[in-house]
Amino acid sequence: MENIITFKNFNSFYGNKQVLKDININFKRNKISAIIGPSGCGKSTLLRSINRMNDEVSSYKTTGELIYENKSIYDKNLDLTIFRKKVGMVFQKPVPFPMSIYENVSFGLKIHGIKDKRKIDKIVEKSLKGAALWNEVKDELNKSAYSLSGGQQQRLCIARAIAIDPEVILLDEPTSALDPIATQKIERLIEELSERYTIIIVTHNLAQAIRISNYMYFMYQGELIESGLTSNIIKAPKIKLTEDYLNGRIG
Numbered sequence: 274m275e276n277i278i279t280f281k282n283f284n285s286f287y288g289n290k291q292v293l294k295d296i297n298i299n300f301k302r303n304k305i306s307a308i309i310g311p312s313g314c315g316k317s318t319l320l321r322s323i324n325r326m327n328d329e330v331s332s333y334k335t336t337g338e339l340i341y342e343n344k345s346i347y348d349k350n351l352d353l354t355i356f357r358k359k360v361g362m363v364f365q366k367p368v369p370f371p372m373s374i375y376e377n378v379s380f381g382l383k384i385h386g387i388k389d390k391r392k393i394d395k396i397v398e399k400s401l402k403g404a405a406l407w408n409e410v411k412d413e414l415n416k417s418a419y420s421l422s423g424g425q426q427q428r429l430c431i432a433r434a435i436a437i438d439p440e441v442i443l444l445d446e447p448t449s450a451l452d453p454i455a456t457q458k459i460e461r462l463i464e465e466l467s468e469r470y471t472i473i474i475v476t477h478n479l480a481q482a483i484r485i486s487n488y489m490y491f492m493y494q495g496e497l498i499e500s501g502l503t504s505n506i507i508k509a510p511k512i513k514l515t516e517d518y519l520n521g522r523i524g
């Protein structure tokens with residue numbers, strides 16, 4: 274199945290305020306999809322709907338459909354713990370837990386019932402390698418995660434996300450708190466990860482979206498204005514609003 278996540282006539286509201294308007298999207302498996310658009314257009318809300326992060330906001334309501342491999346994400350009977358194992362998330366600011374590097378990566382495994390120390394060791398190593406961090410930390414796994422640089426912390430958060438073997442990784446502005454070198458490392462890493470995972474990234478940084486994404490989704494005031502292959506959109510946007518955004522005239 275080429276599509277993994279589908280929004281169908283999806284609307285969402287914080288209280289009375291509608292923030293997503295009739296969204297229709299098919300996110301493609303094992304591709305990098307970038308959601309772009311000016312501040313406040315609803316990018317994060319759209320991303321956070323996918324793993325139901327907004328459940329914590331009591332005023333948040335949705336209508337329409339949001340489907341993950343034929344299953345409705347907002348189905349009352351969905352087991353959220355199992356579902357979130359498939360859909361990992363990485364945030365704007367790296368948020369390591371106040372524990373060692375090793376424990377940060379192994380944390381989720383224990384929740385999911387993996388107890389065998391040898392198995393955990395292996396997954397920790399594999400995840401840190403997958404997040405391109407292993408060589409920098411392999412001799413200090415018991416050190417506090419806070420001893421790492423911002424860029425290393427963000428790669429640690431990516432390692433933590435991939436440790437539980439997800440299918441999708443949602444990234445919400447993952448490099449906006451990082452310097453250019455750390456940003457470049459994360460971008461390269463995201464490209465590598467897309468071989469195994471479906472990546473959906475929200476970014477303010479248009480140049481970044483152009484560099485790394487296969488597909489682009491341009492939003493404006495809660496609506497999806499234009500989407501398609503990134504290369505096509507940047508060459509020849511079909512809609513004037515998209516062209517204005519690409520040319521820096523909006524946002």
Ligand SMILES: Nc1ncnc2c1ncn2[C@@H]1O[C@H](COP(=O)(O)OP(=O)(O)OP(=O)(O)O)[C@@H](O)[C@H]1O
Pocket residue numbers: 287292310311312313314315316317318319330477
């Ligand atoms: N918890 C909340 N309660 C009420 N309104 C909210 C909440 N979170 C976001 N909003 C509103 O929803 C709209 C969309 O916000 P959202 O964060 O999804 O946009 P965004 O495109 O990601 O913005 P930015 O790029 O600035 O992060 C904004 O008007 C915002 O003020």
